[in-house]
Amino acid sequence: MTDSRVATSAPPVQEIRSGWGASRRRAKAARDEEFTAFVMSAGTRLRRTAYLMCRDWHLAEDLTQQAFAKMYAAWNRIRTGANLEAYSRRVLMNVVFDQQRRRSGSELVLADLPDHPDRAPAGTPELRVALVDALAQLAVKDRAVLVLRHAEDHSVETVATILGLSVPAVKMRNARALTRLRTLLGDDFPDR
Amino acid sequence: MEQHLRDQFDRAVGDDPGAPLDEMATAAIAAGTRLRERRHYWVPAGVAAGVLVVVGAVAGLTLPLDASKSDEPPVTVAAAMVPMTAPACLKRPVETDVTDAVVFLTPEVTDVQRAALDTALSQDPGLAARSYESREDAFRRFQIRWKDNPDLVKAVTPYELPESFRLRLRAAEQFTALRDRYASMGGVQEIIGRKCAAGAPIGGVL
Missing domain, CATH: 1.10.10.10 (Winged helix-like DNA-binding domain superfamily/Winged helix DNA-binding domain)
Structure with missing residues (x-):
């Protein structure tokens, strides 16, 4: 199909195998920067919400970080979404619910304040x-x-x-x- | 009452010990990258095929809020850009019993490199047939395939879709040798083998 475009010139001048990788790396750097800015702006509020859900600052930090990791994994898809705020709450709450399910039962012991x-x-x-x-x-x-x-x-x-x-x-x-x-x-x- | 309650909640987090957010971002990027790789390990190989994936992508992009509750891997732009495996072929790329192969070219491939590859392939006795898909062809196909998903189409430019040679092998056992011959040539990104039944399009991809 390409026969028409075959040029009869010299053999390949130079290999540029790194080009694809380099553009990917640039894209990753830009993505990481954007994501980090999002964490800096949303992190504290999200962590406080997590604390109100679990009553433990260390656990809250851990849950928040898990939520951010999930968001980073989907960042290309969600970054332009109109409602990143609400989305981040949803991811966090799902992490909280999962965590509660895993340790279900133990939570009922809280009758003694x-x-x-x-x-x-x-x-x-x-x-x-x-x-x-x-x-x-x-x-x-x-x-x-x-x-x-x-x-x-x-x-x-x-x-x-x-x-x-x-x-x-x-x-x-x-x-x-x-x-x-x-x-x-x-x-x-x-x-x- | 609402305002009052709000104040109480504010006070309830008043003993926030603080946390380093930059470290949190770094850790989330590391963990998130692992999550991505686990989800996508099969995708870059060119298996982003099937109705399930199409449905998932449409739902995922138009209703991003629904994605977090499902455990199905969300389709990323990168996954959607991979050509779809033909129905007459095994979904997974194969290393043995290869009937068809696709040679993806790098974005920076030069005309000279492309021509050299084309010449070599056209003279290769191990090949029964070959065809070529340009970036523009790939982009048109991409637009048609994802026409119900304008967000996805908007996210991609022709430059980002790889051009490729699609090959049909004369004999299955020749794939490894073929890959060795061409993988090191300038402008080649990746060579992927497929096992297809008779009647599949050349290369085993749509």
């Missing part, structure tokens, strides 16, 4: 600890709804998209979780 005598009090320390501990007693999806809705301030619709739930399901879980939180926290519940 641990003391945190060594934590430096700031503001209302009891309440601060109480809120996170109370959250830990909710079903993990209910906790996710509360965290996304009230800590992250996403709309009901966005929360529904992130969690793959319907809007009525999010509203129902939100109402149920708030009621439960009210019961757990008693007078501390900040509804006034």
Whole structure:
């Protein structure tokens, strides 16, 4: 098929085998830079969300990093997506859910609320600890709804998209979780 | 109440010990690269074929939010760029019993290199047939194949799709020798063998 384009000139001048590799390396460098910028801008907020979900800063860091790794693996596909924020929450929540499933059972032992005598009090320390501990007693999806809705301030619709739930399901879980939180926290519940 | 609750949540993370985000990014890149390689190890070899993959890619690109919950490997642009294996051929590239082969050329291949390859292939007694697909041909084919996925088509330029020679071998046992002969020639990126039934297009790819 190419016979027409065959030139009868000298043998190959030079091998340029590295060309493809070099352009790939350039693409990777650009991708890594863009991805790192995303981690720098989104990392802290995502890690705090993870902490509210798991009550442990080290685990939160680990979960966040797992979520970022998954995002990096799909970066070419998701980087131009309009809703990278929501997407990152979804990936994180799925990592959290997986982690909870793996250690399921152990989470129910939280009926005894641990003391945190060594934590430096700031503001209302009891309440601060109480809120996170109370959250830990909710079903993990209910906790996710509360965290996304009230800590992250996403709309009901966005929360529904992130969690793959319907809007009525999010509203129902939100109402149920708030009621439960009210019961757990008693007078501390900040509804006034 | 909402604002009040929000403040409580803010205070709840008030003892954040902090974490080095640059290190987190570096670690995520390393781990993410491993994830990619595990997902894609079979793809660069040219097996990105089949309806399942097409469906996956369409769903993956138009609804990126759905990708995170499925364990199926998402189709990347790189995977979509690989020519599709013909239905009459084994999906996986093979090393033995090779009936057809594709010689992918590097993006920087020169006219002289291409001509030298073409001459050599045309005179190769081990080949029953050969054809050539230019970058532009490859791009047209790519556009048609992914026409329902404009994001994917937009993400790729003709320059990024490799041109290739497609070959039919006279005898299966000649593949290794053939690859040895041509792999070291200038402008050759990769040579991939396939096992195809009679009636497959030359090279075993669409």
